[in-house]
Amino acid sequence: MPSIGVFALQGDVREHVHTLQRLGVDAFTVRRPDELARCDALVLPGGESTTMYKLARTFDLFEPLVERIRGGMPTFGTCAGMIMLADRIEDGIDGQETLGGLDITVRRNAFGRQVDSFEGDIDVAGLGDPVHAVFIRAPWVEQVGESVEVLATIPAGEAAGRIVAVRQGSLMATSFHPEVGDDDRIHRYFVDLVKQS
Template sequence: MASTIGVLALQGDVREHVAALEASGAHAVPVRRPRELAAVDGIVIPGGESTTMDKLLHVFELFEPLRDAIAGGLPAYGSCAGMILLANRLEGGVVGQQTLGGLDVTVRRNAFGRQVDSFETDLVVEGVPDSATDPVHAVFIRAPWVEETGPGTQVLATVGSGPAAGRIVAVRERDVVATSFHPEITGDLRLHRMFVQIVTDRG
């Protein structure tokens, strides 16, 4: 039986993530309410605008249930703004901006958008099959990057060249994964398949 994976459906690339998860073998559902969150085996937090998503999480009374679910072991994957929301620590946030936590990392908001500009590049991503010979094409749109990681956080990918060379753009800690980039818009399903497998293995 396929795992049920929710996509936080308050803002951002919701339909794209739902389609990618379905194509990767999961049953994907939008999540807007605590009762919908309670019915999923994993959660995807899409790209969008992190401060708006923070506000909407509180409006829809989802912030605390989602934070508690992730702290309790619910597998989670965040892309772009999702990475910001999953970080324990944030640089460059607006006053009062909160994160859900789940990753022992410091993330710098809008690092690529303001400092290096949005761009595309190919990446080798640990845990993604064949990425050493068939790299993941990564699209960065006003994206964050990871400034530092804690001892329990695994770095999955760094930028290989250019002004952002060496910057950390994909991480994993236990069953929580985050990327600075947007795999849901490129047609490469390998990251979604990896997350579906994480959820399946946990189940």
């Protein structure tokens, strides 16, 4: 089974570790470059994207992360993690940096503030039944490059058609939090992707 690290300087780390362990994966937290070196793959959890990049810089993880992602390490970003993987950001703070890798433009807090958080069922490409998705101050994808596969969009309402899950090679990202609840199919999808790479 692959060794999958979860970026643990900020965000909802524990839930991702538990979900991956339930799938039989060697999952552990990553706070230092030597822990990153153990990873076959990485999860960038939800949290606060501006805090995440600053802490990654403080703990000397930023450059090693960029190198590993550029070098092809499978990486899965959820919510703030999606922002961290995006090549371009709308509504970022001044000087906000991302790790990059995904040829997408994301809009921070696209669905609104914490009070505008919501949940709903969405269809995800490759998964049979809909996924119950939890959106908390979530981004959405404004634009995708031609090598990016759209895995899910919002089905109805004001945000209908907005892109909320993507994959490009060994990188994938969701606007929502698949670690919330018991449905581990999105994590399973990522684990399969890791095994294939």
